[in-house]
Amino acid sequence: MSTLNPARTAREYPARYRLEAARCEACGAIAFPPRLVCPACRGRKFAPVTLKPEGKVLTWTVIHVGPPSHRHEVPYALAVIELADGVRVTCQIADVDPAKVAAGMAVKLEFRRIQQDGEAGVIAYGHKAVPA
Amino acid sequence: MSVGIVGYGAYIPRRRIRLGEIAAVWGADAASYERGLELHEKSVPGADEDTITMSVTAARRALVRAGIDPLSIGAVYVGSESHPYAVKPSGTVVAEALGATPAVHCADLEFACKAGSEGMFLAAALVKSGEVSHALAVGADTSQGAPGDALEYSAAAGAAAFIFGASDVVATMDAQVSFMTDTPDFWRREYMHYPRHAGRFTGEPAYFKTTFGAARMLLEKTGLQPKDFAYAVFHQPNGKFPMRAGKQLGFTQQQLETGWLSPWLGNTYSGASPMGLTAILDKARPGDRIFMVSYGSGAGSDGFVWTVTDRIDAVRDAAPHTREQLDDNKIYLSYGAYAKLRGKIRMGE
Numbered sequence: 001m002s003t004l005n006p007a008r009t010a011r012e013y014p015a016r017y018r019l020e021a022a023r024c025e026a027c028g029a030i031a032f033p034p035r036l037v038c039p040a041c042r043g044r045k046f047a048p049v050t051l052k053p054e055g056k057v058l059t060w061t062v063i064h065v066g067p068p069s070h071r072h073e074v075p076y077a078l079a080v081i082e083l084a085d086g087v088r089v090t091c092q093i094a095d096v097d098p099a100k101v102a103a104g105m106a107v108k109l110e111f112r113r114i115q116q117d118g119e120a121g122v123i124a125y126g127h128k129a130v131p132a
Numbered sequence: 133m134s135v136g137i138v139g140y141g142a143y144i145p146r147r148r149i150r151l152g153e154i155a156a157v158w159g160a161d162a163a164s165y166e167r168g169l170e171l172h173e174k175s176v177p178g179a180d181e182d183t184i185t186m187s188v189t190a191a192r193r194a195l196v197r198a199g200i201d202p203l204s205i206g207a208v209y210v211g212s213e214s215h216p217y218a219v220k221p222s223g224t225v226v227a228e229a230l231g232a233t234p235a236v237h238c239a240d241l242e243f244a245c246k247a248g249s250e251g252m253f254l255a256a257a258l259v260k261s262g263e264v265s266h267a268l269a270v271g272a273d274t275s276q277g278a279p280g281d282a283l284e285y286s287a288a289a290g291a292a293a294f295i296f297g298a299s300d301v302v303a304t305m306d307a308q309v310s311f312m313t314d315t316p317d318f319w320r321r322e323y324m325h326y327p328r329h330a331g332r333f334t335g336e337p338a339y340f341k342t343t344f345g346a347a348r349m350l351l352e353k354t355g356l357q358p359k360d361f362a363y364a365v366f367h368q369p370n371g372k373f374p375m376r377a378g379k380q381l382g383f384t385q386q387q388l389e390t391g392w393l394s395p396w397l398g399n400t401y402s403g404a405s406p407m408g409l410t411a412i413l414d415k416a417r418p419g420d421r422i423f424m425v426s427y428g429s430g431a432g433s434d435g436f437v438w439t440v441t442d443r444i445d446a447v448r449d450a451a452p453h454t455r456e457q458l459d460d461n462k463i464y465l466s467y468g469a470y471a472k473l474r475g476k477i478r479m480g481e
Contacts, residue, residue, distance in 0.1 A: 113182055
């Protein structure tokens with residue numbers, strides 16, 4: 001069964017590959033991924049901004065029973081990370097013992113393989129957090 | 133016009149497996165492997181790491197050191213024998229992740245372990261021709277050896293990236309040569325998971341003959357002698373070969389040690405001598421001359437002479453050093469965990 005749509009994957013490259021976000025020109029709030037309407041003030045004009053790939057763990061959970069695409073990675077930590085720009089992203093923390101993850105832990109975002117569509121389908125790349 | 137490297141970067145995965153761990157599974161004598169190959173452990177990619185992810189991280193580090201606009205990169209070459217796709221370039225993902233698209237020439241290169249230096253050869257020549265202002269060359273691999281084969285003790289993972297330009301260089305490229313013959317010492321046929329090799333034929337008639345061929349060509353072309361260099365780096369299929377090749381050519385242990393990563397890294401294939409060069413640039417002083425010869429089975433060697441400039445002091449600490457990535461934050465694996473991560477276990481649907 002195909003789980004990854006190549007067209008959708010490609011549309012999301014700017015945010016997933018380059019952490020491109022949108023800063024509302026009216027109130028300054030950053031939307032990531034970019035939106036058409038600012039969730040804070042309903043403004044419609046945005047300036048592009050690239051997020052700094054560093055932040056800290058706000059909260060996390062440990063996944064012991066993951067989807068089939070992640071069966072080589074369990075158990076792994078899935079966290080809400082607050083980036084230096086104040087933007088919060090949900091992503092996996094790689095290269096870490098999940099038992100050692102803690103709130104406030106400094107992390108950086110690294111380019112990693114997120115999932116793949118079976119053995120023959122497309123590979124989706126993006127960012128994961130790793131200990132800083 | 134002085135063409136050279138304007139930025140460089142390396143990436144080494146954190147996971148490691150010790151040689152003894154592999155030898156114990158296959159009933160081999162770990163001590164004789166460690167002594168014979170001068171190898172102690174090797175890097176292993178995580179389940180979410182491949183040639184593309186390592187290339188992106190190494191290239192981003194090169195970009196930080198280069199301090200250039202990614203849109204000025206006119207060519208992206210990724211050399212590897214472990215591209216994640218059989219058809220669809222790795223370079224497109226790397227260029228897109230860097231923000232170098234769309235006015236960019238892109239190609240994936242393959243030439244066993246010298247695909248990385250092939251990219252360097254081409255990137256430098258394109259800049260020299262004036263066709264592009266900057267060009268990126270990456271050597272990266274997550275290579276595999278068949279379980280129990282001698283290659284399993286050395287096949288490792290890592291990446292090195294270099295951005296070439298004609299101004300603000302950290303090392304000028306003073307000469308480049310290529311030495312190539314058709315030598316069937318190592319290969320992997322289409323659809324085969326693991327490579328095959330010709331045993332001892334990979335040594336004297338292949339690695340050493342080709343490495344010496346390029347090295348002597350380079351010395352002759354430049355009129356230089358081994359004593360004129362501060363550092364030398366060779367392809368590193370294990371710990372023993374590069375040290376032996378270097379010493380036979382007249383280089384000293386001191387000249388060879390800084391770029392000699394393989395005893396604790398393993399063979400990173402397309403990344404091998406390029407990563408050694410990054411470790412040297414991390415330590416080199418302005419004016420230092422560096423001798424480099426890659427090797428790829430099949431077989432060929434690219435040779436380069438670099439001279440480090442004053443700018444090295446300004447960029448050296450702008451990204452993680454190679455030797456620190458090798459020495460710090462290691463995660464050791466059991467053979468079982470390694471076999472799982474490297475796809476050596478047949479899974480159910």
